[in-house]
Amino acid sequence: MAGGRRRGRRGGPRTGPPPPSPLPPAAATASEMQALLPPPKLGRPKKKVEEPVARAPDVDSLGFQAMDRNVPGLSNVILQKLNMKSYEDYKCMDGRKSSSDFGIRLIFDMFQKMEDTFKFCVECKKLPDALPDPKSLRRCKRCQNVYYCGAACQRANWPLHKKFCKKLKLVALDRLVEWLVFTGGHPFPTDTWDKPACDVKGWEDWFSMQEQVEEKLGAILAGRYMTLLWANAGKPRPEDGELRESVRRLVTDFHSRPLTIGLGLRLFGINPTPRPSTVHVVGASHVETLNTRPTDYDELTRMFPGHQGVEVVMVGVDVVDGPIMRPPLATPAPPGRVYLSSYKGLYHDFWESHVETKLASRPDLVVGFHPGFHACSDLLAGWLPTLLLLRDYRLPVLFTVYSEQELKSSLQILVELETHIVGYATNPFASLRPEQVFCPNKALVYCSYYIALLGTAASAVPGVEELEDSDDWQRGEPSAAGMASSIAPGLG
Numbered sequence: 001m002a003g004g005r006r007r008g009r010r011g012g013p014r015t016g017p018p019p020p021s022p023l024p025p026a027a028a029t030a031s032e033m034q035a036l037l038p039p040p041k042l043g044r045p046k047k048k049v050e051e052p053v054a055r056a057p058d059v060d061s062l063g064f065q066a067m068d069r070n071v072p073g074l075s076n077v078i079l080q081k082l083n084m085k086s087y088e089d090y091k092c093m094d095g096r097k098s099s100s101d102f103g104i105r106l107i108f109d110m111f112q113k114m115e116d117t118f119k120f121c122v123e124c125k126k127l128p129d130a131l132p133d134p135k136s137l138r139r140c141k142r143c144q145n146v147y148y149c150g151a152a153c154q155r156a157n158w159p160l161h162k163k164f165c166k167k168l169k170l171v172a173l174d175r176l177v178e179w180l181v182f183t184g185g186h187p188f189p190t191d192t193w194d195k196p197a198c199d200v201k202g203w204e205d206w207f208s209m210q211e212q213v214e215e216k217l218g219a220i221l222a223g224r225y226m227t228l229l230w231a232n233a234g235k236p237r238p239e240d241g242e243l244r245e246s247v248r249r250l251v252t253d254f255h256s257r258p259l260t261i262g263l264g265l266r267l268f269g270i271n272p273t274p275r276p277s278t279v280h281v282v283g284a285s286h287v288e289t290l291n292t293r294p295t296d297y298d299e300l301t302r303m304f305p306g307h308q309g310v311e312v313v314m315v316g317v318d319v320v321d322g323p324i325m326r327p328p329l330a331t332p333a334p335p336g337r338v339y340l341s342s343y344k345g346l347y348h349d350f351w352e353s354h355v356e357t358k359l360a361s362r363p364d365l366v367v368g369f370h371p372g373f374h375a376c377s378d379l380l381a382g383w384l385p386t387l388l389l390l391r392d393y394r395l396p397v398l399f400t401v402y403s404e405q406e407l408k409s410s411l412q413i414l415v416e417l418e419t420h421i422v423g424y425a426t427n428p429f430a431s432l433r434p435e436q437v438f439c440p441n442k443a444l445v446y447c448s449y450y451i452a453l454l455g456t457a458a459s460a461v462p463g464v465e466e467l468e469d470s471d472d473w474q475r476g477e478p479s480a481a482g483m484a485s486s487i488a489p490g491l492g
Helices: 030-035 059-070 074-081 087-091 107-116 151-161 165-177 179-183 203-208 213-221 224-232 240-267 299-303 347-355 377-392 404-416
Strands: 277-282 310-316 338-344 365-369 397-401 419-426 449-456
Touching: 107 224, 165 179, 165 240, 179 224, 179 240, 203 240, 213 240, 240 277, 240 299, 240 365, 240 397, 240 449, 299 310, 310 347, 347 377, 377 419, 377 449, 397 404, 404 419, 404 449
Parallel strands: 277 310, 277 365, 310 338, 365 397
Antiparallel strands: 397 449, 419 449
8 A cells, every 4th residue: 555565465483474565564562462362261360471582573574674764754654644653553453444443534535545655755765744845746747656856856766767667657557446356346257267277377368268358347447436446546547448457467466376376286286176175375464364355266166166175274473354264174175165264373383283183174285475584584584483394294385486586595595494396487377467666666576486395305205297397397406506597597
């Protein structure tokens, strides 16, 4: 919701910190951890509760720090617009709060507050309050995404901004059109797959299976919520062609996670048709769980028609209370259904309390969306218990990463941990929605690559030969020393 942040979504020491968010949550405090404990029973003396161990920083808190280094005071503006006093208020946010809790009474208020978080001069980094005239900020007419405090700053910034202006226009449009997802006006209902999953190589094949796509897109453009959006957004409505492309990008964004899970199942030869399957999403946070509906992963049913049941369990300390905040299943998911559940806590705690006691099923696949353990040593330390657990229990793992740089850094860490890297490649179901990083005038990122892991590097890995091949699929154990040069050109 705020400029230079990632959306939604998407604290340590956790077994999996969440991906970067547009409103990056801070690390949980001792008082928050205390709130998770059950209250003492009346009539009995209170037991002394040990203070929780200090939590390491996570990707989201680092995001707030990066924001403030780029634009001092911007994180406070974001919290202010959300009617919050501190990061702790944000950490306690859940999916059941109403818009009035955030000081939003009208749709116009919501869009205005969102736009206010982008109002700073991208050249001199000044917020409105630091200017002689707070209303002197002017938005770039081309991209509608960045602001300048005057012509001098705009001229000085243009040599850099011109490299990203066109793409930032797409970012500005998509973050407004995304509102339709939360109204129920988008995405459109999808159709039964008329191809086997192995023949669906990417989004072009997926869209080709959707009947009357243009008519469905036209209905969204002509719908009530699209009209409401542009009546309140404070910007002129774009041409229909631009809106159609935006809706297409957001369709891929909505379905990217379930289809990436399906890709992982296929890569490891896990077929939910003869028997039920369980997937754990490790390091889940606001990204995967805020406003998530129980039916949001139903595309897996179209990918695997006639399956015997698929359960997807979101596990993370920043899992948001909402419709999927329900206990994991101790028995297989019902045939033909994709069942979403969640656990708020650390993955190794979940493993001990639920998997080992058979309160939850052992996973057939573990997925981590943009884990971020490459970012700094503290994050890696927070992730280490999970990385070792996944390795030592020989669980099939699929991690996604945003960029080639992140891919190289992550591979090097995994090699040093003696994890068996089965392969890595471009993600054919990466969201086509461009993502803005902390500073607007930087290259945009996409959910670009995945890494497949299984067991330790020294162990024999039965079944690896059954993994499906792709043109860019890379196998083997790259050396840590030569990692920078080991990424194949096909990954670009």
